[in-house]
Amino acid sequence: xxxxxxxxxxxxxxxxxxxxxxLASPVLAADPIKVGLSGPYTGGSSSMGVSMRDGxxxxxxEINKAGGVLGRQIQLIERDDExxxxxxxxxxxxxxxxxxxxxxxxxxxxxxxxxxQRFYQEAEIPVINNVxxxxxxxxxxxxxxxxxxxxxxxSASDAIQSKMIAEEAIKRQGFKKPAILADSTxxxxxxxxxxxxxxxxxGVKPVTTEKFNIGDTDMTAQVLKAKEAGADVILTYAIGPExxxxxxxxxxxxxxxPMIGSWTxxxxxxxDTAGPNGDGAIMPETFIQLxxxxxxxxxxxxxxxxxxxxxxxxxxxxxQGYDSVYLLAAAIxxxxxxxxxxxxxxxxxxxEKVEGVVTTYDHPFTATDHEAISANIPVMGLVKGxxxxxxxxxxxxxxxxxxxxxxx
Amino acid sequence: MDIFAQLLVSGLxxxxxxxxxxxxxxxxxxxxxTLNFGQGEALMLGALVGLTTxxxxxxxxxxxxxxxxxxxPVVLAFGLMQGAVVEWLGVRQAIRTKSEAGWIMxxxxxxxxxxxxxxxxxxxxxxxxxSPLPERALQFGPVRIQPMEIAIVIGALLLMAAVELFNRRxxxxxxxxxxxxxxxxxxxxxxxxxxxxxFSYALSSxxxxxxxxxxxxxxxxxxxxxxxxxxxxxxxxxxxxxSSGVGAIVGGLILGIVETMTGFYISTGYKDVPGLVLLLLxxxxxxxxxxxxxxxxxx
Numbered sequence: 001x002x003x004x005x006x007x008x009x010x011x012x013x014x015x016x017x018x019x020x021x022x023l024a025s026p027v028l029a030a031d032p033i034k035v036g037l038s039g040p041y042t043g044g045s046s047s048m049g050v051s052m053r054d055g056x057x058x059x060x061x062e063i064n065k066a067g068g069v070l071g072r073q074i075q076l077i078e079r080d081d082e083x084x085x086x087x088x089x090x091x092x093x094x095x096x097x098x099x100x101x102x103x104x105x106x107x108x109x110x111x112x113x114x115x116x117q118r119f120y121q122e123a124e125i126p127v128i129n130n131v132x133x134x135x136x137x138x139x140x141x142x143x144x145x146x147x148x149x150x151x152x153x154x155s156a157s158d159a160i161q162s163k164m165i166a167e168e169a170i171k172r173q174g175f176k177k178p179a180i181l182a183d184s185t186x187x188x189x190x191x192x193x194x195x196x197x198x199x200x201x202x203g204v205k206p207v208t209t210e211k212f213n214i215g216d217t218d219m220t221a222q223v224l225k226a227k228e229a230g231a232d233v234i235l236t237y238a239i240g241p242e243x244x245x246x247x248x249x250x251x252x253x254x255x256x257x258p259m260i261g262s263w264t265x266x267x268x269x270x271x272d273t274a275g276p277n278g279d280g281a282i283m284p285e286t287f288i289q290l291x292x293x294x295x296x297x298x299x300x301x302x303x304x305x306x307x308x309x310x311x312x313x314x315x316x317x318x319x320q321g322y323d324s325v326y327l328l329a330a331a332i333x334x335x336x337x338x339x340x341x342x343x344x345x346x347x348x349x350x351x352e353k354v355e356g357v358v359t360t361y362d363h364p365f366t367a368t369d370h371e372a373i374s375a376n377i378p379v380m381g382l383v384k385g386x387x388x389x390x391x392x393x394x395x396x397x398x399x400x401x402x403x404x405x406x407x408x
Numbered sequence: 409m410d411i412f413a414q415l416l417v418s419g420l421x422x423x424x425x426x427x428x429x430x431x432x433x434x435x436x437x438x439x440x441x442t443l444n445f446g447q448g449e450a451l452m453l454g455a456l457v458g459l460t461t462x463x464x465x466x467x468x469x470x471x472x473x474x475x476x477x478x479x480x481p482v483v484l485a486f487g488l489m490q491g492a493v494v495e496w497l498g499v500r501q502a503i504r505t506k507s508e509a510g511w512i513m514x515x516x517x518x519x520x521x522x523x524x525x526x527x528x529x530x531x532x533x534x535x536x537x538x539s540p541l542p543e544r545a546l547q548f549g550p551v552r553i554q555p556m557e558i559a560i561v562i563g564a565l566l567l568m569a570a571v572e573l574f575n576r577r578x579x580x581x582x583x584x585x586x587x588x589x590x591x592x593x594x595x596x597x598x599x600x601x602x603x604x605x606x607f608s609y610a611l612s613s614x615x616x617x618x619x620x621x622x623x624x625x626x627x628x629x630x631x632x633x634x635x636x637x638x639x640x641x642x643x644x645x646x647x648x649x650x651s652s653g654v655g656a657i658v659g660g661l662i663l664g665i666v667e668t669m670t671g672f673y674i675s676t677g678y679k680d681v682p683g684l685v686l687l688l689l690x691x692x693x694x695x696x697x698x699x700x701x702x703x704x705x706x707x
Binding site for chain 1: 628676
């Protein structure tokens with residue numbers, strides 16, 4: 001008799017659950033919010049692309065676990081642009097027209113960003129660049145030439161980086177004869193121009209400016225020229241493999257001066273290929289894999305656990321990718337809608353303070369300023385024993401650990 | 409003067425790599441009047457197969473130096489096979505139908521396929537190749553040389569000498585030379601010329617694969633590594649002359665040294681220009697190359 005009762009109870013409880021599920025299903029089955037994620041997950045810059053993607057995925061998982069945004073889950077639509085401009089354009093069109101994303105995050109390569117983001121601008125869908133650093137990226141569609149700018153950024157632009165490089169070399173470390181070595185791509189040449197301009201404001205002229213191509217295997221000539229010009233420091237704007245060739249050529253020639261350059265000196269392909277020759281290289285970093293704040297500790301722990309690794313391939317990309325998702329989620333929440341125009345307006349006047357890995361974002365964007373990272377946020381990192389550590393530990397100690405964009 | 413010597417040495421090492429690849433172009437051209445435009449890809453495949461092999465051997469607790477030596481026969485055998493496949497798929501048909509350009513398109517297409525294949529197997533990231541020799545530079549008077557640079561020069565010369573010796577001394581080599589001199593006559597004398605052509609392609613890819621594992625420890629290994637090298641070696645083959653083994657060496661050294669010298673004495677931005685100017689000069693003054701034999705094409 002009792003067992004009969006129990007069964008009845010069980011049956012009715014099951015029915016109740018089913019009924020509840022049926023009632024709730026319109027909410028549960030609400031369409032996910034689709035967010036595009038475009039980056040090179042294969043190829044020479046894939047360590048940055050993959051880290052960015054993994055960081056973004058981590059943030060999306062956390063947000064979804066906590067109930068999503070506007071009661072809906074976020075769904076990342078990942079597409080590999082292979083760092084190719086034409087492929088980036090295809091991806092943009094697919095994400096906008098076929099997938100109908102509400103916003104897109106990503107872009108590691110400035111060229112791909114510049115070629116692709118006009119489609120978002122036209123479709124009035126926001127793009128948050130979370131790794132690409134070209135200064136022009138956020139300047140393509142500025143008012144008053146365009147009514148609204150749909151391009152945002154959460155990485156440190158080249159204008160900031162080149163200035164930091166010059167300042168570190170001349171003011172902080174007191175070098176007087178810098179030689180500039182940059183690759184022949186847009187990235188290298190524009191960075192070189194910015195660095196020369198920054199040096200000029202300090203009354204310093206580079207003793208020599210050398211160039212090389214992607215894929216060059218012998219840097220003897222470039223390094224010898226820097227040596228003969230009497231350089232006491234080498235400033236670089238290039239990417240991992242060629243930077244490693246510079247470090248190796250210096251070792252070969254038995255000449256060692258410090259290398260200070262853009263954040264690409266923290267690329268795994270530089271650190272691993274140059275090995276001990278790369279030790280001591282210094283670069284601006286928005287994030288160093290160290291638990292200097294509770295948020296950073298939680299992020300590092302979660303990342304290491306989720307992807308079962310110790311060293312993040314590109315900590316900066318991972319952190320910026322992670323933060324870009326939270327900024328977007330906050331904007332969608334504030335907009336109360338997934339309409340691109342409303343999200344853009346919300347991003348430009350974000351009332352919620354977003355606690356990110358890189359910094360705490362308090363009104364990070366305005367209608368005229370689409371750069372979340374200001375010059376005071378990045379610190380100098382140093383390659384040491386195959387990892388990036390702070391070049392000046394005091395930069396990340398105590399109250400300095402959390403660097404926030406100044407108001408206004 | 410010290411700097412000049414240093415540049416000369418660096419240019420020498422780069423030039424010898426160009427020379428070995430150019431030598432490969434010359435091998436197939438002499439027997440069949442065709443070239444493998446996928447030569448750079450043959451180099452890349454050789455280096456990547458070498459990388460997998462050497463990493464496997466190092467995993468078996470074999471020292472890097474011995475692992476490198478043990479890896480060589482594997483890579484050379486792979487090169488032979490890869491070259492034969494290229495000839496079989498891309499060139500044989502074109503030669504049989506006396507197609508003027510079929511082999512050009514076919515070898516380029518095969519090169520692209522090989523590159524995509526490599527991207528799928530090894531990924532697109534440049535990978536580090538373990539160096540069999542210490543990476544510390546040696547000091548010779550004012551000049552500093554990496555041990556691997558010396559190995560490149562010696563290895564390249566040995567390979568070319570071995571192939572030349574084979575061609576001159578062995579009965580099979582004589583068949584190659586005979587085919588190179590006059591394919592129809594050699595055919596009438598009982599030489600299986602189509603076999604000889606296949607063999608020359610195999611040898612040509614062997615040279616490229618060998619160049620790949622020679623250059624890999626001083627650069628990085630990856631699916632894209634062959635493109636620039638293959639193209640420069642082609643310029644070398646044109647400069648030196650497609651019908652001359654010595655031409656490949658001299659052409660390679662000229663280009664390698666001119667490149668590093670220009671980089672230092674003129675501007676690193678114009679490093680590649682003199683090589684191309686030289687190429688244009690040779691093409692307009694002596695189209696068969698500095699060491700090439702002028703040929704009259706009967707139409």
